[in-house]
Structures are given as C-alpha cells and as structure tokens.
Amino acid sequence: MTRAMTRHRLRRLLGRVGLYFSVLMLISPAILFFLWMLSLAFKNEADNTAFPPVFIPNPPTFDxxxxxxxxxxxxxxxxxxxxxxxxxxxxxxxxxxxxxxxxxxxxxxxxxxxxxxxxxxxxxxxxxxxxxxxxxxxxxxxxxxxxxxxxxxxxxxxxxxxxxxxxxxxxxxxxxxxxxxxxxxxxxxxxxxxxxxxxxxxxxxxxxxxxxxxxxxxxxxxxxxxxxxxxxxxxxxxxxxxxxxxxxxxxxxxxxxxxxxxxxxxxxxxxxxxxxxxxxx
Amino acid sequence: MSASISSAGPITVGPPERKRSGRGRNYARRYWVFALPAAIVVAIVIVFPWIFTLYMSVHDWKVSGATPFVGMANYAKMLVDDRFQWAIVRTLVFTAASVVAPVILGVWAAVCFAANFRLRGVARTIFVLPMMATPVAVALVWTMMFHPQLGVLNYLLSLMGLPPSAWVYSSTTVIPTLVMVETWQWTPLVMLIVLGGIASLPRDPYEAAVLDGANPWQMFRHITLPLAWPFIIVAGVIRMIDALKAFDTIYVITLGGPGTSSETLNILLYQTAFAYYDLGYGSAMVVVFFVLILLISMLLLHVRQKQAWQ
Structure with a gap:
C-alpha cells in the first residue's frame, strides 16, 4: 500500500519535472533570441564585435x-x-x-x-x-x-x-x-x-x-x-x-x-x- | 433533413443552403447589403489582380513598351527554364521540412500548454512572441547570429564542443538554416491551433484511461492524437500554405543566395517581376504558383476528409 503510493507520487513528480523541462526547452529559443537582440542593441560597438561574445551590456548604452x-x-x-x-x-x-x-x-x-x-x-x-x-x-x-x-x-x-x-x-x-x-x-x-x-x-x-x-x-x-x-x-x-x-x-x-x-x-x-x-x- | 428544421435554434450550424423559415430566408437576402462595401473593395484589390494577372501572363509584358499577345509562350518558357524548375524543387523541399518540424514541435508544445502549471500564461506568451515579432527585424538579428566568425551561434556550438557551421553562407547548409528560422517563427501558430483543438476534447476518455492505469504517453498516443488529428491536419495545411509563400525572412537573410541556392519560387517571382521587370513571365509564374498552392491544399484537405469518415 505505502509502496504503491510512493510509486504513484514519484511518477507524478517525474511527470511534473518532465513537463517543466519540456516547457523550458520549448520557450528557451524565443527567450535567448530576444535577450540577444536586447544585448546587441544596448552594447557599444567594441563589445558587439568581440569574440568570445559579450552577453551583458556593461554599461548599457543608448548610442x-x-x-x-x-x-x-x-x-x-x-x-x-x-x-x-x-x-x-x-x-x-x-x-x-x-x-x-x-x-x-x-x-x-x-x-x-x-x-x-x-x-x-x-x-x-x-x-x-x-x-x-x-x-x-x-x-x-x-x-x-x-x-x-x-x-x-x-x-x-x-x-x-x-x-x-x-x-x-x-x-x-x-x-x-x-x-x-x-x-x-x-x-x-x-x-x-x-x-x-x-x-x-x-x-x-x-x-x-x-x-x-x-x-x-x-x-x-x-x-x-x-x-x-x-x-x-x-x-x-x-x-x-x-x-x-x-x-x-x-x-x-x-x-x-x-x-x-x-x-x-x-x-x-x-x-x-x-x-x-x-x-x- | 427537414425534420431537423423545426428544432433548429437561431445559431444552428449546418449546410448554409438549408431553409430556415420564410422570414429567415427573406432576411438572409437583405443581409447581403452589409457585405456590399467590403465586396466592392475586395473586387478591386483582390479579384481584379487575379484576373489581370491571368491576362498579363499571356502577354510579353515589360514595364515600358508594347505588350504583344504571346499565347502560352510564358508558360512554355517555364518548361525549359532550369532556374524556375530548381526554384520549384527548392520550394518543395523547404516547405516539406518547414511543415514537418513545426507540426511535431507544435503538437508537443500544445500538449504541454494544455496541462496546468504555474506561469503557464507567461510561458505561452513568450512562446507566441516569435510569430508576432516583425519578420524583417527577426531576420536581421538572425543574420547577425549566423555570422561565421563573430556570430553568437558558432560560439554556442564551440561551447558544446561542436565544429562551427557555415549557416547561410554555404549552399549546403542554407536551406536547413532557413528551415530552422521558419520553425522558430511559426511553431507557435501550430501550437495555438492544436491547443484550441485539445481544449475542446471531451474529458471522459482521459478519466477512464487514468482509472485503467494508462501512462501519459499511452494517453497521448491513443486519445489525444486521434481526437486532435483534424486540428493537426488543419494546422499542417495552414503551415504548408505559409511555407510555400515564405518571403520576408529568406529575402532579408539570403536574397536567394549564396548564388541561387536558396532561391524559392516566391523569391524568383520577386526578382523576375521587380528586378528584371519581366511582368508577363512573372505573372505566368504567379498563376502556376497559385495552382500549385491550391492543388496541394485541396489534396491535404481531401486526405483529411477521407480520414474523418473512417
């Protein structure tokens, strides 16, 4: 009885984790894309052409x-x-x-x-x-x-x-x-x-x-x-x-x-x- | 048929030609007045271009000068035009990939968003953003991301220990890359249509399946998929029509290049009509393009109907 319940609970938990993981996978291309767009728009020219890329504009510029x-x-x-x-x-x-x-x-x-x-x-x-x-x-x-x-x-x-x-x-x-x-x-x-x-x-x-x-x-x-x-x-x-x-x-x-x-x-x-x-x- | 009329309420959905009552039919005719202004505008901006395109397609029509009647010469030209034939092949390959990938991902997303979880509204809004964003703006940012030396995508690949890709700068990777952009942008539309379908499904089969101890995959495979199938087909047809017509992102990112390796029918059409100003040949291409789109749509809808009857 208790073992069946733990198994049921574990399966529910796994289902939840899988769901959140799926959602994260599905929305991350959109999130990354728009963040990168913001990053490019608010960085100065030197940071924009740096390699490896600079991710966070520091300091952000309106230039x-x-x-x-x-x-x-x-x-x-x-x-x-x-x-x-x-x-x-x-x-x-x-x-x-x-x-x-x-x-x-x-x-x-x-x-x-x-x-x-x-x-x-x-x-x-x-x-x-x-x-x-x-x-x-x-x-x-x-x-x-x-x-x-x-x-x-x-x-x-x-x-x-x-x-x-x-x-x-x-x-x-x-x-x-x-x-x-x-x-x-x-x-x-x-x-x-x-x-x-x-x-x-x-x-x-x-x-x-x-x-x-x-x-x-x-x-x-x-x-x-x-x-x-x-x-x-x-x-x-x-x-x-x-x-x-x-x-x-x-x-x-x-x-x-x-x-x-x-x-x-x-x-x-x-x-x-x-x-x-x-x-x- | 006639037996159902008496019980029909005011919002009965049924064959449109079904008589309701004498008065209802009378009114039905008068309601046409409401559609008249729109019908006139549609006639000018939509129907006139269709007819005029047919007329131009049988003429040798450049921007200036005489426009002699040439019969089917423009159509005959397509049969020997390599560039046109390759454009058709590319369009079909691009379309097939741009239907399959978004439909699979879109169904997966719809199943996820049909479940209840925290921040579902926020996640769904973020997921929908790519299809609402201005395509030109999106294409510009992708172009910068594809840069072979300084682009962020090759940096991300190197982080994962993968070799850099030429993305849109090589004739072998350009089509898959454009398919990726198309998938990123239009999977949300598939998701929304399928989600609408899943939301309208009855709850009972799921409850019965839970009692029988079915796992989520079995429920998806044997309940959701068959019941939501009509919506998936509709989403697929819409996706296919849009993929055939894809223009903005391809035009901005590659302009059909490198060389002509990503020149789809719509891009070639644009070049023929507005870069070479060969309006007659361009019009003939439009006609063929339009017939192609209609044929494929009808074929898919026919398949769907046959399945619905089984």
Missing part, C-alpha cells in the same frame, strides 16, 4: 538608438508606418465588421471561401497588377498605394474573425429588436455590434499587427520618403553591414510596439489566432 535616428529619417518612417497601419486597420474595420455580420447572418459560406482563397494567395501575386495600376494612376511615391494594398491583409483578417464572432452570438436579442420594429441596420448597430465588441477588439489588434509587420508591399511600392519601418530597417542592413549595434537597435524600434502589444493583449491575440489561423501577407 545605437541615437545613431539610428541621427543617420536615418526614422521619424518620418515611423509616422508613415503609423499612418498606413492605422488607416488600413480603420478602413478594414469599417468594411469588414458589417461584412462579417452580413456573411454570418446570410450563412453565405461561398463568400467565406473567397476570404479563404485570399488567405492562400501569395502577397506577391497582388503586387504586379496593383503596381501597374498605381503607376497609371500616378500614385507611386504617395502613401495611398500602401494603405490600399494593406487592405489585402487587413480586410480578410477582420471579416474572417467577425464571421466567427457573429456566428457565436445568440440571435434572440436581434430577433426581438426586429419584432419590435427595428430595421436590420438598427439591429446590427445597436444590438449585435455592442455584443461583438470583444471580437472587434481581437480583429483590430491582429489586423494592426500584421499590417505593421508587412514588408513585401512596402519594398515594392514605397519611395524614398514613403518607406514604412520594416522597409527602412532593411535599408539600414544594406548600408551598414558591419555596425551591429545600430542594426539591432533599428530592429528593436520596429518590433517593440508589436511585442509590447502582444504582452499586454495576449488573451485577445491568442483567442483570435486560435480561431482563425490568421496570418497576413
């Missing part, structure tokens, strides 16, 4: 960040990124939330398939025709092409997530509103939409992040003054192959907003990603 902003017009690029991502996300919400509602209510699975195909198509395949279109319209060199192409990413994300949310809402409240004489627009605006606010939040965060991260549209469509941050950072690489500190600092500047947003909004983000397998580009 790399100052350098990035001094040598590049990062302020403009940041503003560009903010304009593009906010516009693309805002427009996608305006278009996508009602569309998600309509598709969910009409049970139009064919429209949903179209959204799926958009998810499957490589981002590059939109670029050749749209590039020509914007050239004809004389819009190359402005932010308009970037906002419009980012809709290719944000609209499907919003529509896809909102279909799921509206399908999950109980329909009784809206039906009661309709019986009381509300129009379908009023039922949507004053009954369904407030209920779907958590879904709208998830759709907004994810479409913002994937628009912010997008590189491929910017690399083709952005001119010198309309670069978004990912494109600007790539240019730092091409011109400053050797100085690692500013490179890492630039990389950190671009991705820090997204990482912070992920840390703060992790519940919403996990819910959205689990539901749809969404990814941009």
């Amino acid at each position: 790399n960040f100052i350098d990035v902003f001094a040598k590049n017009d990062f302020l403009t690029y940041t503003i560009n990124s903010v304009i593009v991502s906010f516009s693309a996300t805002g427009l996608a919400l305006l278009l996508g939330v009602p569309a998600g509602y309509g598709i969910a209510k009409a049970k139009a699975s064919k429209a949903a398939v179209l959204i799926l195909i958009a998810r499957v198509t490589p981002g590059l395949s939109y670029l050749i025709p749209l590039f020509l279109l914007f050239q004809w319209l004389g819009l190359i060199g402005t932010l308009v092409p970037l906002v419009i192409t980012h809709l290719v990413i944000t609209v499907p994300i919003v529509v896809w997530i909102m279909i799921g949310f509206f399908e999950g809402l109980p329909g009784e409240l809206e039906e009661a509103a309709l019986v009381d004489g509300a129009t379908i627009w009023q039922a949507f605006r004053y009954v369904a939409m407030p209920l779907a606010r958590p879904g709208i939040m998830v759709a907004m965060i994810l479409s913002f992040i994937f628009s912010w991260n997008n590189f491929i549209f910017g690399v083709v469509l952005a001119g010198r003054s309309t670069r978004t941050l990912p494109v600007a950072v790539y240019n730092v690489l091409t011109f400053e192959q050797i100085s690692w500190g500013p490179l890492a600092a630039a990389a950190l500047i671009v991705t820090a907003p997204v990482l912070l947003l992920t840390l703060v909004m992790q519940k919403e983000i996990v819910a959205g990603l689990t539901a749809g397998g969404v990814k941009g580009g």
Whole structure:
C-alpha cells in the first residue's frame, strides 16, 4: 500500500519535472533570441564585435538608438508606418465588421471561401497588377498605394474573425429588436455590434499587427520618403553591414510596439489566432 | 433533413443552403447589403489582380513598351527554364521540412500548454512572441547570429564542443538554416491551433484511461492524437500554405543566395517581376504558383476528409 503510493507520487513528480523541462526547452529559443537582440542593441560597438561574445551590456548604452535616428529619417518612417497601419486597420474595420455580420447572418459560406482563397494567395501575386495600376494612376511615391494594398491583409483578417464572432452570438436579442420594429441596420448597430465588441477588439489588434509587420508591399511600392519601418530597417542592413549595434537597435524600434502589444493583449491575440489561423501577407 | 428544421435554434450550424423559415430566408437576402462595401473593395484589390494577372501572363509584358499577345509562350518558357524548375524543387523541399518540424514541435508544445502549471500564461506568451515579432527585424538579428566568425551561434556550438557551421553562407547548409528560422517563427501558430483543438476534447476518455492505469504517453498516443488529428491536419495545411509563400525572412537573410541556392519560387517571382521587370513571365509564374498552392491544399484537405469518415 505505502509502496504503491510512493510509486504513484514519484511518477507524478517525474511527470511534473518532465513537463517543466519540456516547457523550458520549448520557450528557451524565443527567450535567448530576444535577450540577444536586447544585448546587441544596448552594447557599444567594441563589445558587439568581440569574440568570445559579450552577453551583458556593461554599461548599457543608448548610442545605437541615437545613431539610428541621427543617420536615418526614422521619424518620418515611423509616422508613415503609423499612418498606413492605422488607416488600413480603420478602413478594414469599417468594411469588414458589417461584412462579417452580413456573411454570418446570410450563412453565405461561398463568400467565406473567397476570404479563404485570399488567405492562400501569395502577397506577391497582388503586387504586379496593383503596381501597374498605381503607376497609371500616378500614385507611386504617395502613401495611398500602401494603405490600399494593406487592405489585402487587413480586410480578410477582420471579416474572417467577425464571421466567427457573429456566428457565436445568440440571435434572440436581434430577433426581438426586429419584432419590435427595428430595421436590420438598427439591429446590427445597436444590438449585435455592442455584443461583438470583444471580437472587434481581437480583429483590430491582429489586423494592426500584421499590417505593421508587412514588408513585401512596402519594398515594392514605397519611395524614398514613403518607406514604412520594416522597409527602412532593411535599408539600414544594406548600408551598414558591419555596425551591429545600430542594426539591432533599428530592429528593436520596429518590433517593440508589436511585442509590447502582444504582452499586454495576449488573451485577445491568442483567442483570435486560435480561431482563425490568421496570418497576413 | 427537414425534420431537423423545426428544432433548429437561431445559431444552428449546418449546410448554409438549408431553409430556415420564410422570414429567415427573406432576411438572409437583405443581409447581403452589409457585405456590399467590403465586396466592392475586395473586387478591386483582390479579384481584379487575379484576373489581370491571368491576362498579363499571356502577354510579353515589360514595364515600358508594347505588350504583344504571346499565347502560352510564358508558360512554355517555364518548361525549359532550369532556374524556375530548381526554384520549384527548392520550394518543395523547404516547405516539406518547414511543415514537418513545426507540426511535431507544435503538437508537443500544445500538449504541454494544455496541462496546468504555474506561469503557464507567461510561458505561452513568450512562446507566441516569435510569430508576432516583425519578420524583417527577426531576420536581421538572425543574420547577425549566423555570422561565421563573430556570430553568437558558432560560439554556442564551440561551447558544446561542436565544429562551427557555415549557416547561410554555404549552399549546403542554407536551406536547413532557413528551415530552422521558419520553425522558430511559426511553431507557435501550430501550437495555438492544436491547443484550441485539445481544449475542446471531451474529458471522459482521459478519466477512464487514468482509472485503467494508462501512462501519459499511452494517453497521448491513443486519445489525444486521434481526437486532435483534424486540428493537426488543419494546422499542417495552414503551415504548408505559409511555407510555400515564405518571403520576408529568406529575402532579408539570403536574397536567394549564396548564388541561387536558396532561391524559392516566391523569391524568383520577386526578382523576375521587380528586378528584371519581366511582368508577363512573372505573372505566368504567379498563376502556376497559385495552382500549385491550391492543388496541394485541396489534396491535404481531401486526405483529411477521407480520414474523418473512417
């Protein structure tokens, strides 16, 4: 009896140890990577090119960040990124939330398939025709092409997530509103939409992040003054192959907003990603 | 079929064409108005490019000058284009490895994160960070880590008593290295989808298995794996589509090099259209690429459906 109990306890303990060990193994590549990124960004140049590598910045320096902003017009690029991502996300919400509602209510699975195909198509395949279109319209060199192409990413994300949310809402409240004489627009605006606010939040965060991260549209469509941050950072690489500190600092500047947003909004983000397998580009 | 209609509640999930009630059908038609603005935008930015790509693919289309109709010449060119054919082979090899490794690791991670332990939320958030981080920024830091002399990875190898690797600087190691980056970045998405599946599984089989004295491996092998299989397939299909389309990290880290040894279809496509400005040939490649992606996705989903019926 006691021996069986000890064996049981030992097995439980071993299971726990195995679980913690597995989790540690799984998350350590991410931890090490981001720590190394921080280390590179806050070390001076001598420490960054030392071998064996120096791990802890001592003392930590902000020179790399100052350098990035001094040598590049990062302020403009940041503003560009903010304009593009906010516009693309805002427009996608305006278009996508009602569309998600309509598709969910009409049970139009064919429209949903179209959204799926958009998810499957490589981002590059939109670029050749749209590039020509914007050239004809004389819009190359402005932010308009970037906002419009980012809709290719944000609209499907919003529509896809909102279909799921509206399908999950109980329909009784809206039906009661309709019986009381509300129009379908009023039922949507004053009954369904407030209920779907958590879904709208998830759709907004994810479409913002994937628009912010997008590189491929910017690399083709952005001119010198309309670069978004990912494109600007790539240019730092091409011109400053050797100085690692500013490179890492630039990389950190671009991705820090997204990482912070992920840390703060992790519940919403996990819910959205689990539901749809969404990814941009 | 019709018997179930009367009992159907407002959120019944079923074949979409199923009639609910006269009024419901009436409303269903009116709800299309909600999707109209989005449909117009989708038509312009998504459907127009598809159609226009088809049109361009049968023309000799450079950025300037005339664009004569050439029929299937662009497609015929692919049959004799070595560079294109190697790009396809590389894409398939890269994709196969970038599906298998993340799916295995992702399932392992999902099983771990399905258990209850302290700091689970924190660990899960850290685990998800690689897929949320900006790919270009991530690729830059990897590039620095791969440096043959000063890179931290070769230092770590030397600590373990292993010889240094050429990472992305040799044509034999570049693809495995890029697969490693892809795996690091996208295993979290597989984990999240499979975790969602595991969370929805019934508890009873596990309780019965515990009473029967099954060990954790047996429970995984005989309960979790078969029940979560549909989710694993879905995660695998999504992963495969994304791996076929992989662009940012390959472009930033190697630009298809050294030589063309990591030039996948998407990179070649970019070079053809936006470095050589051969838009007609590029469009034809897009069409083939798109068909390839659709075919493989449909094949996998078909396999999945067959298994679901057994």
